[in-house]
Amino acid sequence: MSYKNYPMVSRVVFGRGSFNQLGDILAPKRLNIKAPFIFLVDDVFKGDPIISSRLPLAYDDQLLYISANNEPKTSQVDALVEKIILSHKDRPSGVIGIGGGTILDLAKAVSIMLTNEGEAKDYQGWDLVKTPAIYHVGIPTISGTGAEVSRTTVLTGPDKKLGINSDFTPFDQVILDPELTVGVPKDQWFYTGMDCYIHCVESLDGTYLNAFSQSYGEKALELCKEIFTQDILSEKEAQDKLMMASWHGGMSIAYSQVGVAHAMSYGLSYLLGTKHGIGNCIVFDHLEEFYPEGVKLFKSMKEKHKIELPQGVCANLHDDEFDIMIDVALGLAPLWENAIGKNWQQVITREKLKNLYQKM
Amino acid sequence: MSYKNYPMVSRVVFGRGSFNQLGDILAPKRLNIKAPFIFLVDDVFKGDPIISSRLPLAYDDQLLYISANNEPKTSQVDALVEKIILSHKDRPSGVIGIGGGTILDLAKAVSIMLTNEGEAKDYQGWDLVKTPAIYHVGIPTISGTGAEVSRTTVLTGPDKKLGINSDFTPFDQVILDPELTVGVPKDQWFYTGMDCYIHCVESLDGTYLNAFSQSYGEKALELCKEIFTQDILSEKEAQDKLMMASWHGGMSIAYSQVGVAHAMSYGLSYLLGTKHGIGNCIVFDHLEEFYPEGVKLFKSMKEKHKIELPQGVCANLHDDEFDIMIDVALGLAPLWENAIGKNWQQVITREKLKNLYQKM
Numbered sequence: 209m210s211y212k213n214y215p216m217v218s219r220v221v222f223g224r225g226s227f228n229q230l231g232d233i234l235a236p237k238r239l240n241i242k243a244p245f246i247f248l249v250d251d252v253f254k255g256d257p258i259i260s261s262r263l264p265l266a267y268d269d270q271l272l273y274i275s276a277n278n279e280p281k282t283s284q285v286d287a288l289v290e291k292i293i294l295s296h297k298d299r300p301s302g303v304i305g306i307g308g309g310t311i312l313d314l315a316k317a318v319s320i321m322l323t324n325e326g327e328a329k330d331y332q333g334w335d336l337v338k339t340p341a342i343y344h345v346g347i348p349t350i351s352g353t354g355a356e357v358s359r360t361t362v363l364t365g366p367d368k369k370l371g372i373n374s375d376f377t378p379f380d381q382v383i384l385d386p387e388l389t390v391g392v393p394k395d396q397w398f399y400t401g402m403d404c405y406i407h408c409v410e411s412l413d414g415t416y417l418n419a420f421s422q423s424y425g426e427k428a429l430e431l432c433k434e435i436f437t438q439d440i441l442s443e444k445e446a447q448d449k450l451m452m453a454s455w456h457g458g459m460s461i462a463y464s465q466v467g468v469a470h471a472m473s474y475g476l477s478y479l480l481g482t483k484h485g486i487g488n489c490i491v492f493d494h495l496e497e498f499y500p501e502g503v504k505l506f507k508s509m510k511e512k513h514k515i516e517l518p519q520g521v522c523a524n525l526h527d528d529e530f531d532i533m534i535d536v537a538l539g540l541a542p543l544w545e546n547a548i549g550k551n552w553q554q555v556i557t558r559e560k561l562k563n564l565y566q567k568m
Numbered sequence: 569m570s571y572k573n574y575p576m577v578s579r580v581v582f583g584r585g586s587f588n589q590l591g592d593i594l595a596p597k598r599l600n601i602k603a604p605f606i607f608l609v610d611d612v613f614k615g616d617p618i619i620s621s622r623l624p625l626a627y628d629d630q631l632l633y634i635s636a637n638n639e640p641k642t643s644q645v646d647a648l649v650e651k652i653i654l655s656h657k658d659r660p661s662g663v664i665g666i667g668g669g670t671i672l673d674l675a676k677a678v679s680i681m682l683t684n685e686g687e688a689k690d691y692q693g694w695d696l697v698k699t700p701a702i703y704h705v706g707i708p709t710i711s712g713t714g715a716e717v718s719r720t721t722v723l724t725g726p727d728k729k730l731g732i733n734s735d736f737t738p739f740d741q742v743i744l745d746p747e748l749t750v751g752v753p754k755d756q757w758f759y760t761g762m763d764c765y766i767h768c769v770e771s772l773d774g775t776y777l778n779a780f781s782q783s784y785g786e787k788a789l790e791l792c793k794e795i796f797t798q799d800i801l802s803e804k805e806a807q808d809k810l811m812m813a814s815w816h817g818g819m820s821i822a823y824s825q826v827g828v829a830h831a832m833s834y835g836l837s838y839l840l841g842t843k844h845g846i847g848n849c850i851v852f853d854h855l856e857e858f859y860p861e862g863v864k865l866f867k868s869m870k871e872k873h874k875i876e877l878p879q880g881v882c883a884n885l886h887d888d889e890f891d892i893m894i895d896v897a898l899g900l901a902p903l904w905e906n907a908i909g910k911n912w913q914q915v916i917t918r919e920k921l922k923n924l925y926q927k928m
Binding site: 448 | 809
């Protein structure tokens with residue numbers, strides 16, 4: 209058996225206010241004054257002094273505000289790359305993503321596609337990227353996805369929702385500044401935090417588990433419980449700890465996998481465009497059969513924080529639409545194998561998935 | 569305030585038997601057939617098939633067995649570098665350290681000194697290294713030191729025991745194969761495991777603590793407790809988990825510091841050559857005043873595993889020898905500031921340290 213040679217984030221800064229160090233961090237990475245830094249920033253920060261007035265823009269640097277209302281698409285990556293190439297004669301010095309999982313994944317994908325030919329969809333899969341990406345920096349402004357530490361960048365393409373999994377995907381630099389998460393709306397905070405909680409449950413319950421993934425997953429899960437089930441933390445402590453939960457939760461996937469919730473949630477996202485965090489919650493809420501304890505605790509956290517999940521999102525779907533979701537979900541073989549075992553195909557039937565989707 | 573931009577290990581493989589992947593990992597890193605890989609291997613493995621017959625030696629690669637009976641010295645680094653330079657016309661393709669903290673620290677230091685002028689002692693301190701090290705790989709064969717993940721390489725020099733702390737120190741590649749720890753003698757297993765336990769206690773109890781260091785330190789401490797206080801783990805599970813405890817314990821120091829035990833243990837090592845693991849244990853056993861709960865649990869683990877610590881190691885020392893140890897210990901200001909706070913000099917007197925050393 210061969211184990212993955214896992215590429216880690218090269219450098220990390222952690223601390224409240226550490227975002228102020230971005231200028232100093234970028235300065236030595238500027239190739240020349242015509243090779244700009246490209247800042248991809250969640251458009252909720254447009255005009256918000258917490259980010260916009262603190263960006264260390266210089267020379268021909270380009271600031272692009274991007275909506276994170278939809279899941280990131282391969283076509284969106286291609287459009288961004290084209291826009292950047294047309295705006296500058298020189299290849300950029302780097303790409304800086306500032307936002308949640310959507311923006312971070314876009315930043316990773318754009319940095320790869322600036323040095324690799326063809327379209328982003330050509331690279332959806334495992335280890336298809338041949339040329340190193342340009343320097344890229346991730347700065348999360350919401351905690352839970354693990355996108356800041358992972359070696360994937362999940363994208364919806366014309367044929368599938370699948371990541372660009374490669375050794376060149378991880379960020380060269382991450383800045384973990386919990387202060388940046390201060391304005392996150394409560395429902396978003398919950399859904400994205402639950403992304404971390406759910407992938408820890410899936411990782412820890414999976415057949416791929418090993419001591420590496422277990423140690424990260426257990427710590428992240430413990431932090432989630434501290435944050436979402438207890439009332440002992442100050443607001444700042446909870447922000448700090450959720451940022452670390454996201455970091456460790458992302459690492460817990462390094463040598464394991466996610467499971468049923470992620471597989472089915474990918475189906476929802478692909479068909480309905482449901483955002484990843486809330487999609488995971490909608491699915492996980494109905495997975496008692498697979499994760500009895502995890503779902504029970506999830507329901508109690510949902511109640512504690514007075515979160516109302518959308519109901520009936522699949523109520524008016526036709527059979528062919530269910531088929532599309534089921535195809536996407538079943539296409540993610542490693543997730544099912546992790547969740548159920550090698551004989552998962554005997555257990556997970558199309559009928560079973562349809563029944564589950566119909567409840568959502 | 570400015571936070572460290574922490575350089576992480578670039579790549580990590582985890583898994584039982586993953587040592588077999590070393591050849592595949594090194595192959596693309598070979599610069600040319602005259603640029604050898606240098607293997608620095610603990611001499612306990614001389615003739616032991618677990619390592620020696622599995623080393624992927626080729627071309628002019630050089631295998632150097634090194635005794636880990638003494639703490640690593642700057643003069644030893646200089647001698648190794650000279651030997652390597654005199655043996656090969658080309659600069660090596662890389663250095664591979666296979667062993668415990670001593671060998672790993674030597675491998676890191678040699679890889680730095682192959683590209684930096686002068687002597688190793690010139691670089692003891694913080695951020696004095698200017699040129700990137702050559703490619704270096706760390707493969708621990710005993711768990712606990714955290715040397716596989718840290719940005720330092722602790723060395724005893726002519727004037728001081730102090731690390732080469734730099735952004736170029738961390739390994740480019742780490743292979744975590746718990747199978748390699750199978751032959752560790754019980755007392756070594758305990759002392760080195762306790763190095764991890766003790767630096768977690770020091771980090772978690774310190775004034776420098778933050779959510780980053782806390783999350784890693786708590787997980788490592790929890791794993792140590794599982795391994796050393798309970799009887800529920802199989803031998804393999806315990807090996808796997810102790811390797812992860814060491815990894816997380818090393819990261820817990822990234823944004824914090826060690827404390828009283830490490831400061832005083834450096835004094836012992838400097839004067840008496842006491843090895844780091846056992847030295848920490850000898851010191852920590854007398855630190856109830858500073859770490860009451862941690863020391864209590866330490867004593868119970870010592871008893872459970874029937875470990876007899878050396879007694880009276882300072883019994884026949886003269887005043888000038890105590891002074892040397894006290895000077896070394898007091899020279900480590902950040903450790904004291906972490907342990908006691910900014911006004912540590914009012915609390916930690918020479919007399920107090922002498923009294924403590926006299927008990928050991």
